[in-house]
Amino acid sequence: MSTIAYKCPNCACPMNYDGVSGKMTCPACDSAFDLEAVQAMYAPQEEGHIDFETPNATYAASEAAQMQAYQCKNCGAALVTEGTTTATECPYCGSPTILPDRIEGGIRPEMVVPFVVSREEAQKKFEEYFKGKKLLPNIFKKNNHIAEMRKLYVPYWLFDCDAKGNVIYNAEKRRVERTDEWEIETIEYYIVRRAGAMSFENIPVDGSVKLDNRITESIEPYDLSKAVPFQPAVLAGAMADHADVDADECKGRAIERVENSITNALRNTVKGYTTVKERSKAITANSGKVTPVLLPVWLITTVKDGQTYTFAINGQTGELTCDVPTDKGKAFVWGAGVFAGVMGVGAGVLAALGKLASGTMLIAGIAALIAALAVVGGLIGQLKQASSQSSASGYARDGGLNLQAEFDHYLYTKTNRRKIEKKEEPQSKEA
Numbered sequence: 456m457s458t459i460a461y462k463c464p465n466c467a468c469p470m471n472y473d474g475v476s477g478k479m480t481c482p483a484c485d486s487a488f489d490l491e492a493v494q495a496m497y498a499p500q501e502e503g504h505i506d507f508e509t510p511n512a513t514y515a516a517s518e519a520a521q522m523q524a525y526q527c528k529n530c531g532a533a534l535v536t537e538g539t540t541t542a543t544e545c546p547y548c549g550s551p552t553i554l555p556d557r558i559e560g561g562i563r564p565e566m567v568v569p570f571v572v573s574r575e576e577a578q579k580k581f582e583e584y585f586k587g588k589k590l591l592p593n594i595f596k597k598n599n600h601i602a603e604m605r606k607l608y609v610p611y612w613l614f615d616c617d618a619k620g621n622v623i624y625n626a627e628k629r630r631v632e633r634t635d636e637w638e639i640e641t642i643e644y645y646i647v648r649r650a651g652a653m654s655f656e657n658i659p660v661d662g663s664v665k666l667d668n669r670i671t672e673s674i675e676p677y678d679l680s681k682a683v684p685f686q687p688a689v690l691a692g693a694m695a696d697h698a699d700v701d702a703d704e705c706k707g708r709a710i711e712r713v714e715n716s717i718t719n720a721l722r723n724t725v726k727g728y729t730t731v732k733e734r735s736k737a738i739t740a741n742s743g744k745v746t747p748v749l750l751p752v753w754l755i756t757t758v759k760d761g762q763t764y765t766f767a768i769n770g771q772t773g774e775l776t777c778d779v780p781t782d783k784g785k786a787f788v789w790g791a792g793v794f795a796g797v798m799g800v801g802a803g804v805l806a807a808l809g810k811l812a813s814g815t816m817l818i819a820g821i822a823a824l825i826a827a828l829a830v831v832g833g834l835i836g837q838l839k840q841a842s843s844q845s846s847a848s849g850y851a852r853d854g855g856l857n858l859q860a861e862f863d864h865y866l867y868t869k870t871n872r873r874k875i876e877k878k879e880e881p882q883s884k885e886a
């Protein structure tokens with residue numbers, strides 16, 4: 456067995472395989488390592504890849520005959536609806552210059568989640584939004600009449616896959632002991648491996664270029680068990696965006712969410728270390744499935760000072776999101792108020808205890824800052840601003856991660872001694 460490629464993790468000298476102990480040993484520093492640990496450090500990790508089979512079924516001729524396509528001359532949106540529904544304005548930009556078009560291409564949705572939230576309910580949610588929000592800009596304080604309220608089916612791709620992850624970490628346990636003269640830092644080095652499987656179902660990625668992904672991701676999730684098979688009649692009275700971002704382009708977003716979810720799940724099983732760093736990682740999923748669906752969204756726009764603000768309401772659950780900004784002035788006033796209040800109380804208490812000093816005031820100041828940030832953060836949360844989601848763990852099946860391999864191998868220990876209190880250069884010695 457040639458072992459020349461394996462270098463000692465402790466001193467970097469070439470190691471040998473010891474047939475008696477079954478370990479890799481270092482002739483220079485006498486360290487011995489389990490084969491599995493050396494393998495994890497030096498074996499090249501196979502490249503990860505996540506594959507999806509993308510659908511390509513288009514509308515049947517009989518379906519196309521019952522449908523009408525439109526194109527917006529203003530914003531370019533391509534839309535379809537059921538044949539007897541007349542579109543008078545674009546659901547995205549409100550322009551009336553929306554012209555009939557031919558149905559061309561486009562992937563046929565397999566399923567549709569019907570609207571449950573009525574126009575009245577959506578309108579009520581919109582009106583209620585403006586109540587009790589402390590950081591709402593003043594322009595939204597009154598006259599929140601709806602410029603447009605549109606019933607829109609947004610095309611989504613739903614991604615299913617069985618993913619496997621294999622991650623190797625460098626981990627350290629660090630502790631510091633002090634004697635009168637010396638500060639002794641001991642670092643134990645470990646190599647850690649975790650492998651596991653995680654299945655995902657129906658990770659939604661929106662296939663509309665017109666709608667910001669942050670908006671669509673903020674009104675997730677949808678209950679797909681309530682979906683019905685697609686047929687043109689389901690679109691009556693609503694418009695559907697004619698999927699313009701194909702599944703291949705949306706794949707990246709789904710892959711990113713799968714990778715983040717499995718990476719976090721594996722990382723959460725590595726415990727008891729001071730630091731943990733990823734050394735290598737491979738995430739693989741073969742023959743994932745993609746299902747095209749239409750999901751219901753109420754799109755509401757309101758115009759303030761010449762600017763259009765968009766509100767989106769999940770047509771099934773009523774979840775609302777929007778692009779209303781935070782009033783920075785009000786956020787500052789709230790933050791400053793909380794800060795001053797906590798500082799004032801802190802100073803009062805310290806004065807009463809007779810402990811008013813720069814050190815204790817600094818601690819009170821930090822506490823006041825944390826309180827101010829927490830209050831302002833909470834108030835910003837009330838605004839339900841659209842933001843993207845990094846994980847797909849909400850779409851994991853079978854209780855999430857199924858851990859399949861787990862090892863934590865101790866490698867070696869390093870000790871650093873540092874002389875304290877004297878003004879000399881700190882001395883460092885390794886043992």
Ligand SMILES: [Zn+2]
Pocket residue numbers: 463464465466467468481482483484485486
């Ligand atoms: Zn060595």
Ligand SMILES: [Zn+2]
Pocket residue numbers: 527528529530531532545546547548549550
């Ligand atoms: Zn338009």
